[in-house]
Amino acid sequence: MDSSGWAVGSRLGAVLIAVIVGLVGYAVWTFPSEFSGLSDHAIAELQHAGTSNPVTAVLLNYRSYDTLLEMAVLLLAVLAAWALVGGGVNEVCLVSEVSNPVLRGFVRVMTPLSILVSAHLLWLGDHAPGGAFQAGAILASAGVVLFMAGIDWSHKLPAWLERVLLTIGLFAFTGVGIVLMLTGRSFLEYPPATAKWLILMIEVFCGVSIAAALVSVFLGGRLRSRQTVLKKGS
Amino acid sequence: MDIFIWLFDLTVCAVMVLLAAQSLMVKDLFWAIVSYILFGLSLALVWARLGAPDVALAEAAIGAGLTGALLLTTAAAISQVTEKH
Structure with a gap:
């Protein structure tokens, strides 16, 4: 132009x-x-929703269908990156392979702490701000920081496990919906008595899948880094 | 007390506009990305001020953190490629 x-x-x-x-x-x-929009209705039904946090109630109970589709969209994004880039660690992770003891020491402290915070946020989502997406994002950033510090943690991951981690959120979500349909309810209509545990289970699996998906997108579509590519930079 | 909150809100809004402009206009890719990350962090602050801590958390973790890391590594990869040629 x-x-x-x-x-x-x-x-x-x-x-x-x-x-x-x-x-x-x-x-x-x-x-x-x-x-106030629909917030009065949302809060009025909270006692049957299986969670005392209205945001979680909307995301995983009233409108769980949306969240299910979001999980599918995330998986599609990973597939698109996988198809375009074909996986493999991008070359930058190799730059920081220059062993930096301060960074490595920092990562050694931060990684377990991030995993703890992530689990805490997941559990907290039941009654306070938090939930699967935030927990997954923090878990994913722990994985990304490990890569930036030159620690290649995912190349030993078996191929089947990579696929399981990426899809288990979607499968668990859909599975719960289908099981509920078999018991005579409609898709993803939780019975109030077990809603809390169903939501927690879905959130745990979705959190894992979200983390796996975010790391995969960062690594160019594959969670499993390619060790051969990694060696090239050193 | 109210005036301080007003001042705080106005400052954050002004800083956000400045950071957005800077990340679009600055020539150096690195500074553009750093401005973008700072923009994401201020946006998280705005969500927190609007009473949406869930969104603030997600914005800080994804908008500022992960996207920032992705952009920085991409910029580093681009400069590596251009140095080679």
Whole structure:
């Protein structure tokens, strides 16, 4: 593109952004100030939801179908990265293979702590802010930091385990839904008595899958790093 | 007390606009990414101020942390490739 075309394009972009900002601003400005949406209903039904945190209740009970589809979307993202990049550690992880004792010592302390925080957030999601997604993200960042410190922890992972870790959240979620259908309820309609444990089980498996998926996307689609690629940098 | 909260909110908003502009305009890729990470952290702060700690947690962990790490490694890979050629 020549420079005049570029200028016209960026001017058009600026106008477009101004229009969108104006529209969003107008929409926010005209919000009714005393409107609680569905939150009253959500809180009224909380005692049957199996969790005392309204956010978790919405995500994993009232609208668990959305969360199920989000898990599928995450898996699709991993598959897309897998297809495009084909896995393997990208070369940067190799740069930091230059052994840095301070970083390694830091990682040695931080990794168990991150796993603990992740488990804590998962458990906390029942009654306070937290839950599978946050827990999975922190677990994933622990895995990414390990790679940045030059510790290749995933190349020994068997291929089947990689696939299990990536899909177990989706399978557990769908499995619970189907089992509930077999007992005469509708898809993902938890009985109030066992809702707490069903939600916790789904969250544990989804947390693992989310972490695996995020690390996989970071590594170019595969959770299992390729050791042959790793050796090249050193 | 109210005035301090107002000042805090205004400062965060101004900083966010500045960081967004900086991450788009700055020439150096590294600084653009660092501005983006700082932008994500301020956004987490905004979510916390709006009373949405769940979103704040997710934004800090994914928006600032993981995306930042991904972008930084990508930038490092790009500079490696360009050095080779």
